[in-house]
Amino acid sequence: MVNLPYFDTLLKLLAQDRLVEKPFGKHVHWGFWDQPEQATLSTDDFIQATENLTCKLCAFAEINDGMTVLDVGCGFGGTLAYLQETYSNLKLYGLNLDIRQLYRAKNNLLQIPDSPYLLVNGNACSLPFPDQSINCVLAVECIFHFPDRALFFQEVFRVLKPGGTLVFSDFVPKPWLAPLTQIKLPRPFGFHFYGHCQFDFTVEKYRNLAKETGFSEKNELDITLNTLPTYRFLRRFARDVGFYNVSAIMETTTAELVSRLGWLDYLILSYRK
Numbered sequence: 001m002v003n004l005p006y007f008d009t010l011l012k013l014l015a016q017d018r019l020v021e022k023p024f025g026k027h028v029h030w031g032f033w034d035q036p037e038q039a040t041l042s043t044d045d046f047i048q049a050t051e052n053l054t055c056k057l058c059a060f061a062e063i064n065d066g067m068t069v070l071d072v073g074c075g076f077g078g079t080l081a082y083l084q085e086t087y088s089n090l091k092l093y094g095l096n097l098d099i100r101q102l103y104r105a106k107n108n109l110l111q112i113p114d115s116p117y118l119l120v121n122g123n124a125c126s127l128p129f130p131d132q133s134i135n136c137v138l139a140v141e142c143i144f145h146f147p148d149r150a151l152f153f154q155e156v157f158r159v160l161k162p163g164g165t166l167v168f169s170d171f172v173p174k175p176w177l178a179p180l181t182q183i184k185l186p187r188p189f190g191f192h193f194y195g196h197c198q199f200d201f202t203v204e205k206y207r208n209l210a211k212e213t214g215f216s217e218k219n220e221l222d223i224t225l226n227t228l229p230t231y232r233f234l235r236r237f238a239r240d241v242g243f244y245n246v247s248a249i250m251e252t253t254t255a256e257l258v259s260r261l262g263w264l265d266y267l268i269l270s271y272r273k
């Protein structure tokens with residue numbers, strides 16, 4: 001079952017307000033500002049930041065022409081569209097739990113013989129793909145939603161060809177923050193705008209899990225500072241479109257606070273089979 005109130009809200013806003021299409025109709029992630037101190041926070045600035053993050057992840061994944069790439073939690077297909085525009089002769093798969101997002105993703109993608117794509121409605125923890133069939137699995141800003149990271153890693157390991165890579169981005173807590181992220185507040189004070197999210201996986205936990213699963217090489221990049229202008233952009237944008245939601249404000253503000261304090265990092269991580 002899909003329980004992601006922020007996507008319910010987004011889909012409703014996308015249907016009502018044309019202002020929302022440009023910044024959130026393609027990518028739904030935090031973005032990457034090359035020079036955060038020079039962020040103008042305009043919509044175009046944010047769109048550029050979202051393209052930058054996608055570009056950064058694909059470069060980290062060392063994607064090359066001719067590869068088979070699976071984008072897990074593909075949202076509205078922004079990453080797949082970037083791959084189609086940037087590389088040749090790819091075989092692309094997008095997987096998402098939420099079929100409404102896949103319908104929208106179709107509008108962002110080209111049905112071209114050069115890099116054909118297939119969108120699949122399914123769960124990241126049970127990948128409907130054969131063993132050793134994929135060169136690269138991407139999971140852009142979605143792993144914290146998955147019901148079980150260990151199962152996801154096992155599934156990715158199974159579907160990857162030898163030498164293939166898993167690349168994802170995640171909000172990663174410092175060790176002392178991890179236990180606090182487990183505390184459940186009673187509703188109405190419990191957070192729920194972003195749905196089921198678990199931010200308890202530290203870098204050390206990821207390294208251990210990758211090792212236990214059988215992955216070898218690792219690569220980690222801390223881009224927290226490059227994501228911080230997003231919070232100011234979201235505040236400005238919410239004001240402009242008249243969106244107000246207590247839970248959204250509380251959750252986003254908490255994330256901003258712990259990120260600015262250096263307790264929650266935004267990382268790009270990669271592991272090779």
Ligand SMILES: C[S@@+](CC[C@H](N)C(=O)[O-])C[C@H]1O[C@@H](n2cnc3c(N)ncnc32)[C@H](O)[C@@H]1O
Binds near residue numbers: 004028076097098125
């Ligand atoms: C923050 S959005 C990121 C979307 C996209 N990767 C992007 O960068 O635009 C998180 C995505 O994860 C998807 N998702 C959440 N749980 C999932 C699961 N168990 N299996 C597959 N997709 C899932 C959501 O539907 C949503 O599209």
